[in-house]
Amino acid sequence: MKKAIFYHxxxxxxxxxxxxxxxxxxxxxxxxxxxxFAQHPNRVAEAETAGVKSVPALMLDNQVFHIxxxxxxxxxxxxx
Amino acid sequence: MKKAIFYHxxxxxxxxxxxxxxxxxxxxxxxxxxxxFAQHPNRVAEAETAGVKSVPALMLDNQVFHIxxxxxxxxxxxxx
Numbered sequence: 001m002k003k004a005i006f007y008h009x010x011x012x013x014x015x016x017x018x019x020x021x022x023x024x025x026x027x028x029x030x031x032x033x034x035x036x037f038a039q040h041p042n043r044v045a046e047a048e049t050a051g052v053k054s055v056p057a058l059m060l061d062n063q064v065f066h067i068x069x070x071x072x073x074x075x076x077x078x079x080x
Numbered sequence: 081m082k083k084a085i086f087y088h089x090x091x092x093x094x095x096x097x098x099x100x101x102x103x104x105x106x107x108x109x110x111x112x113x114x115x116x117f118a119q120h121p122n123r124v125a126e127a128e129t130a131g132v133k134s135v136p137a138l139m140l141d142n143q144v145f146h147i148x149x150x151x152x153x154x155x156x157x158x159x160x
Contacts, residue, residue, distance in 0.1 A: 026106040067145050
């Protein structure tokens with residue numbers, strides 16, 4: 001099982017992307033974890049180290065894919 | 081079966097995103113079509129109408145998800 005992490009901050013763009021990821025990702029291959037920064041502010045540093053620049057973002061196999069644009073990580077940190 | 085269309089233009093960012101989409105999307109739910117604009121320039125208008133602003137982009141259930149940023153549609157049209 002590969003690890004997939006979807007990082008978001010609850011913004012409308014994030015919610016639409018979350019719906020898409022939850023629906024579309026192949027759960028037979030990926031173990032999907034959803035991290036909402038407002039609920040888990042301690043995960044911000046890990047995400048930034050991994051290369052997350054904005055939310056929503058999906059990390060698969062240590063590659064970061066930014067999906068549309070909801071908020072920058074600076075905005076996320078300012079509101080955390 | 082739902083329809084998924086991945087639009088790209090062969091750029092390095094596009095190729096990484098294509099690998100991710102091909103690997104991660106649930107093929108039991110989605111019929112995935114990959115459209116390379118250099119090979120199918122006649123598909124540009126359809127993509128723009130659907131809301132594609134840059135490549136790579138994934139369209140699922142008539143929603144567009146821009147994944148990272150490879151090139152704008154203006155760049156795609158200029159090189160087509």
